[in-house]
Amino acid sequence: xxxxxxxxxxxxxxxxxxxxxxxxxxxxxxEQARGRTHYLNADNTLLGWLLTVDHKRIGMMYLLGxxxxxxxxxxxxxxxxxxxxxxxxxxxxxxQYNKAFTAHGTIMLFLFLIPVVPGVLGNFFVPMMIGAxxxxxxxxxxxxxxxxxxxxxxxIYQLMVGGLDTGWTLYPPYSTKYSHTNVLYAGLGIFITxxxxxxxxxxxxATVHKMRCPxxxxxxxxxFVWAMYATSVIQLLGTPVLAVTVVMAAVEKLFGIGIFDxxxxxxxxxxxxxxxxxSHPAVYIMILPGMGVINEVLTCFARKNIFGYxxxxxxxxxxxxxxxxxWGHHMFLAGQGYYLSMVFAFLTMLVAVPSxxxxxxxxxxxxxxxxxxxxxxxxxxxxxxxxxxxxxxGLFLGTMGTDIHLHDTYFVIAHFHYTMVGGMMFAWQAGxxxxxxxxxxxxxxxxWSRLAAIVMIVGFALTFLPQFAVGYLxxxxxYPNYPPEFQIYNVMSTAAAYIQGxxxxxxxxxxxxxxxxxxxxxxxPYRATGLEWQTHSxxxxxxxxxxxxxxxxxxxYGVPDGLALVDKLDAQHAHxxxxxxxxxxxxxxx
Amino acid sequence: xxxxxxxxPIYPDQASKFAVEYDYLFWYMSAVVxxxxxxxYALLIYCCFRFAKSPANTRPQRILGSNKLEIIWTxxxxxxxxxxxxWGARVWDTAIGIPPEAARREYFVVGKQWMWKVxxxxxxxxxxxxxxxxxxxxxxxxTSEDVIHDxxxxxxxxxxxxxxxRYTAAWxxxxxxxxxxxxxxxxxxxxxxQMVGKVNVLSGADYQEWKNGTxxxxxxxxxxxxxxxxxxxxxDGSPAWRGRLLFHKLQCNGCxxxxxxxxxxxxxxxxxxxxxxxxxxxxxGRTVTASDEYLRTAIRNPTEHVRSGWKAIMPAFHTxxxxxxxxxxxxxxxxxxxxxxxxxxxxxSPTPIGGAPKASQGNPNPPAGPDGGKK
Numbered sequence: 001x002x003x004x005x006x007x008x009x010x011x012x013x014x015x016x017x018x019x020x021x022x023x024x025x026x027x028x029x030x031e032q033a034r035g036r037t038h039y040l041n042a043d044n045t046l047l048g049w050l051l052t053v054d055h056k057r058i059g060m061m062y063l064l065g066x067x068x069x070x071x072x073x074x075x076x077x078x079x080x081x082x083x084x085x086x087x088x089x090x091x092x093x094x095x096q097y098n099k100a101f102t103a104h105g106t107i108m109l110f111l112f113l114i115p116v117v118p119g120v121l122g123n124f125f126v127p128m129m130i131g132a133x134x135x136x137x138x139x140x141x142x143x144x145x146x147x148x149x150x151x152x153x154x155x156i157y158q159l160m161v162g163g164l165d166t167g168w169t170l171y172p173p174y175s176t177k178y179s180h181t182n183v184l185y186a187g188l189g190i191f192i193t194x195x196x197x198x199x200x201x202x203x204x205x206a207t208v209h210k211m212r213c214p215x216x217x218x219x220x221x222x223x224f225v226w227a228m229y230a231t232s233v234i235q236l237l238g239t240p241v242l243a244v245t246v247v248m249a250a251v252e253k254l255f256g257i258g259i260f261d262x263x264x265x266x267x268x269x270x271x272x273x274x275x276x277x278x279s280h281p282a283v284y285i286m287i288l289p290g291m292g293v294i295n296e297v298l299t300c301f302a303r304k305n306i307f308g309y310x311x312x313x314x315x316x317x318x319x320x321x322x323x324x325x326x327w328g329h330h331m332f333l334a335g336q337g338y339y340l341s342m343v344f345a346f347l348t349m350l351v352a353v354p355s356x357x358x359x360x361x362x363x364x365x366x367x368x369x370x371x372x373x374x375x376x377x378x379x380x381x382x383x384x385x386x387x388x389x390x391x392x393x394g395l396f397l398g399t400m401g402t403d404i405h406l407h408d409t410y411f412v413i414a415h416f417h418y419t420m421v422g423g424m425m426f427a428w429q430a431g432x433x434x435x436x437x438x439x440x441x442x443x444x445x446x447x448w449s450r451l452a453a454i455v456m457i458v459g460f461a462l463t464f465l466p467q468f469a470v471g472y473l474x475x476x477x478x479y480p481n482y483p484p485e486f487q488i489y490n491v492m493s494t495a496a497a498y499i500q501g502x503x504x505x506x507x508x509x510x511x512x513x514x515x516x517x518x519x520x521x522x523x524x525p526y527r528a529t530g531l532e533w534q535t536h537s538x539x540x541x542x543x544x545x546x547x548x549x550x551x552x553x554x555x556x557y558g559v560p561d562g563l564a565l566v567d568k569l570d571a572q573h574a575h576x577x578x579x580x581x582x583x584x585x586x587x588x589x590x
Numbered sequence: 591x592x593x594x595x596x597x598x599p600i601y602p603d604q605a606s607k608f609a610v611e612y613d614y615l616f617w618y619m620s621a622v623v624x625x626x627x628x629x630x631y632a633l634l635i636y637c638c639f640r641f642a643k644s645p646a647n648t649r650p651q652r653i654l655g656s657n658k659l660e661i662i663w664t665x666x667x668x669x670x671x672x673x674x675x676x677w678g679a680r681v682w683d684t685a686i687g688i689p690p691e692a693a694r695r696e697y698f699v700v701g702k703q704w705m706w707k708v709x710x711x712x713x714x715x716x717x718x719x720x721x722x723x724x725x726x727x728x729x730x731x732x733t734s735e736d737v738i739h740d741x742x743x744x745x746x747x748x749x750x751x752x753x754x755x756r757y758t759a760a761w762x763x764x765x766x767x768x769x770x771x772x773x774x775x776x777x778x779x780x781x782x783x784q785m786v787g788k789v790n791v792l793s794g795a796d797y798q799e800w801k802n803g804t805x806x807x808x809x810x811x812x813x814x815x816x817x818x819x820x821x822x823x824x825x826d827g828s829p830a831w832r833g834r835l836l837f838h839k840l841q842c843n844g845c846x847x848x849x850x851x852x853x854x855x856x857x858x859x860x861x862x863x864x865x866x867x868x869x870x871x872x873x874x875g876r877t878v879t880a881s882d883e884y885l886r887t888a889i890r891n892p893t894e895h896v897r898s899g900w901k902a903i904m905p906a907f908h909t910x911x912x913x914x915x916x917x918x919x920x921x922x923x924x925x926x927x928x929x930x931x932x933x934x935x936x937x938x939s940p941t942p943i944g945g946a947p948k949a950s951q952g953n954p955n956p957p958a959g960p961d962g963g964k965k
Binding site for chain 1: 599615626627630660672680775780
């Protein structure tokens with residue numbers, strides 16, 4: 001074992017109340033900051049952006065793209081919720097309603113939730129968090145952006161020529177034989193964006209394996225990186241199955257060969273098996289990166305080491321593995337065999353455990369902290385509160401008996417919005433607000449960002465709580481018309497949805513304003529430990545002034561005097577976490 | 591105006607034996623989940639306040655974790671989750687384990703875009719409607735002619751996908767007479783939300799009457815409220831029965847109504863009880879007999895004879911609003927009105943049960959013929 005003294009940073013740093021993973025660079029003077037070249041202004045031409053291989057610029061292009069599609073998906077749901085104010089449909093015809101909810105589902109899932117955190121935050125911060133200059137395959141990274149954009153064009157085209165009315169689940173034989181809408185274009189869009197997802201996953205896996213800077217052991221990886229790694233594994237293994245499924249559906253629709261058509265011997269339930277084999281793990285593709293963001297934000301604003309690093313990291317992997325084996329719980333009522341359903345229901349209960357572990361560990365992380373409530377923290381706490389509801393109500397749907405009555409009702413809608421929006425959307429907001437100063441070098445308005453967070457959380461919670469009630473009463477999903485006794489719940493839900501909408505519009509204003517009027521953020525406005533903060537804001541074109549060398553785990557907040565305590569802390573850390581190997585954690589390069 | 595301001599339902603009807611068993615599991619899980627969630631929230635709130643930054647709290651503690659706690663909060667939730675699984679599998683077993691006595695009365699359901707066709711064990715067919723006898727377990731076997739549908743009855747906590755090319759089944763033992771929702775729960779295209787219907791549960795005697803074609807839809811009228819006379823309406827499917835539905839649909843009882851004790855609004859038009867073939871005075875001094883022809887004119891062109899003491903405020907119901915057949919039905923209803931039968935103001939018509947099973951009695955939803963009936 002190399003003596004601990006060799007690990008000691010040889011640059012003296014000022015007294016800190018936290019211990020960064022590496023030695024932070026000195027803050028720039030205003031003169032230095034003004035003339036500095038960074039990733040945003042180096043080669044700031046149109047071609048310089050469009051042909052960039054810089055992971056940060058690609059992340060920013062994703063940010064623009066997913067924001068546009070979020071707006072499109074939100075407009076679609078605005079129509080849906082407004083229509084539901086009256087039992088007979090306030091504004092839309094039946095067909096229009098079906099197209100609106102399908103547009104909402106497909107856009108939000110395939111073009112927003114799946115790419116948002118991996119595309120924006122994953123691209124931007126995974127290399128920075130592991131101390132790399134870029135992704136392992138920078139050109140592949142650019143290609144996956146353009147593949148995604150190309151696939152997205154088919155969604156846009158499909159919307160322009162009349163839309164799709166199958167729901168995002170595309171169940172045959174409705175989608176293959178009976179729907180006269182643009183199933184093929186939408187399928188092509190799903191197929192192509194899927195490849196982007198596969199390539200991004202591949203790139204992140206390679207990056208995490210091969211690009212970690214000296215000292216960045218697996219045990220010192222920020223948990224966001226662990227979560228992105230688990231997500232990438234799912235993307236890599238699951239998405240090809242979706243591609244195969246979509247191709248089969250397209251062949252069926254074009255040539256009527258009868259894979260899913262019972263009139264000539266096919267089986268429509270086969271599609272459901274293949275679809276959910278991807279699409280159930282896909283919900284973990286959507287939520288795991290969000291959970292990763294929460295670890296970073298909570299630790300920073302509670303000034304605490306994460307409670308149970310190993311438990312949180314391995315629960316991500318556990319979710320990724322077991323999440324592949326639970327797809328059948330979507331098909332309890334589709335005529336699936338009793339014992340098959342039993343196996344899926346059992347595994348569903350197992351996959352609920354890692355999520356519960358994460359929630360407990362996050363709560364315990366707050367214990368003994370020094371908590372401040374800036375916008376990212378409010379979003380992160382909103383995540384825990386809302387995701388808990390989403391997770392617990394999921395148990396009712398994964399339990400065979402209770403699923404009978406609740407299946408395909410508004411209870412399901414409320415449940416998955418509490419996980420996907422209450423979870424992922426708030427994690428995305430937490431991450432965006434947390435890293436915005438690093439991405440742009442500017443601080444946004446503290447007041448407006450906190451207010452927006454509260455409006456969003458309250459609006460969201462009130463939108464979907466009535467839907468649990470109306471779902472238990474039996475209101476089916478995808479109904480533009482409904483019995484009048486359900487109206488009160490729908491009116492409440494729609495009213496709250498408008499409040500929520502106002503909340504989601506607010507960041508567009510104060511974040512944009514921060515670009516022009518925001519005060520300079522400095523290198524590390526939140527005094528965070530992660531490598532991505534130990535460089536300038538916005539980062540240099542190649543992220544770090546020099547290749548960083550990592551000495552500590554990712555969340556050493558609760559340590560007075562910071563680096564002054566290197567020896568003592570290192571001994572403690574090695575003892576407590578067992579993360580220091582004989583190689584002193586140096587895994588690549590030097 | 592604000593119909594939805596009436597007390598909303600908070601608990602779905604519990605109208606079958608299985609619904610009771612289902613709700614025990616549902617409330618057990620709700621209780622566990624509520625306690626568990628509340629515990630997490632309580633800890634969260636405690637930490638957020640206790641450890642908020644303050645002059646007294648500036649030094650965070652360095653806590654890395656606790657294997658003991660990790661094991662505790664892995665094992666305890668897992669045990670509860672497994673209890674959900676075991677109980678849930680038992681409830682599921684009940685739902686799909688069709689008892690022999692139910693299998694002896696087998697209904698067939700065929701879903702197609704966008705309607706339900708139901709055939710009872712005796713061959714009687716209904717559309718978008720299934721009529722069951724309380725206390726008698728039945729099996730329902732379903733399939734689809736086109737896409738996947740789902741035959742869902744919330745009051746029975748029952749639901750099963752109706753898949754083309756397969757037979758799927760469920761069973762019910764209805765316990766409480768009443769009318770309940772039937773929904774298609776699996777998205778099936780444009781008319782998905784129109785693919786709804788009614789589940790009628792009748793008590794034994796009513797069910798027999800319904801089978802015999804002598805069933806009368808019960809309703810609450812002024813006389814019944816006063817504790818006298820019948821609560822049964824005209825014979826189901828008869829002209830008077832249809833006239834009564836029209837009377838509510840055309841909102842005749844917005845003016846022609848019995849004043850209810852809790853409603854200060856007096857009637858704006860004369861009562862129609864015991865009207866038929868009696869002498870009535872008009873505002874121009876004539877006296878006429880309220881014959882069928884008089885009633886027809888009174889509906890088509892009300893200003894022709896205005897009853898003395900009343901204002902001429904009734905709108906004319908031209909053929910676009912009421913056909914000649916409609917007026918025959920309305921007249922039949924007015925003929926049948928005995929004291930106490932006229933509804934309260936804007937009272938809603940009770941949901942009628944299907945209509946008489948025999949087409950000769952003029953069932954508005956005629957049972958499907960052997961060729962599959964109307965589309």
